[in-house]
Amino acid sequence: MITSEQHEKLRGWFAGRLPDDLFESLEVTVDREEITVVGRIPEPGLAEGASDAEKEAAAQARIQEFRERTRDDRVAVAREAEHRFGKKVSWGVECGGERALFTHIAAPVMTRLRQPERQVLDTLIAAGVARSRSDALAWCVRLVQRHADDWLTELRDSLEHVQRVRAQGPDATPRDATPDEE
Numbered sequence: 001m002i003t004s005e006q007h008e009k010l011r012g013w014f015a016g017r018l019p020d021d022l023f024e025s026l027e028v029t030v031d032r033e034e035i036t037v038v039g040r041i042p043e044p045g046l047a048e049g050a051s052d053a054e055k056e057a058a059a060q061a062r063i064q065e066f067r068e069r070t071r072d073d074r075v076a077v078a079r080e081a082e083h084r085f086g087k088k089v090s091w092g093v094e095c096g097g098e099r100a101l102f103t104h105i106a107a108p109v110m111t112r113l114r115q116p117e118r119q120v121l122d123t124l125i126a127a128g129v130a131r132s133r134s135d136a137l138a139w140c141v142r143l144v145q146r147h148a149d150d151w152l153t154e155l156r157d158s159l160e161h162v163q164r165v166r167a168q169g170p171d172a173t174p175r176d177a178t179p180d181e182e
Helices: 004-017 052-085 115-126 133-147 149-167
Strands: 025-030 034-040 088-095 098-101
Touching (some): 004 025, 004 052, 034 098, 052 098, 115 133, 133 149
Parallel strands (some): 034 088
Antiparallel strands (some): 025 034
16 A cells, blocks of 8 residues: 555656646556556547437547557556556546546455355355356455445545554654665
8 A cells, every 4th residue: 555645656757757638637546566547538529419329439439549549658658667666557548438447457366265255255156246256256346345435445544644653653764864874
């Protein structure tokens, strides 16, 4: 988990490194393995009264065009960021209410579950909600994420406060000290 200041610096780096006209706005999310950069791109111009199907198809086409046209530039920035920050970089866009992630990692997570917890996953598989226990567990995480967003935000804020307090502890490196003075 990173602090708000570290996140702001990361977002600032991408905002400064990317061409000004690439995205209308920028969202940067980071975890232990990956940095995900999602930018808003302009919606295609459509005739007034266009159907929902037409809007969706136009947005999907705009997303695909953007992905192909900007691939080389995004790869160059990603390589630089991966070297600088030590994490993989994934890209995505939002356009006309559509959100698309291009390439992003799926990190394996090992866990031990007791029988009642496994039965929950197996029920989701039997009901056709998921194809495997892995899919079922990911579905459960998305469900919790959707319904507990406020609680998770408060928890993340609390963890950030703990990190700041730890940084001020007796083992903290003084901000003004150089490596030779330590």
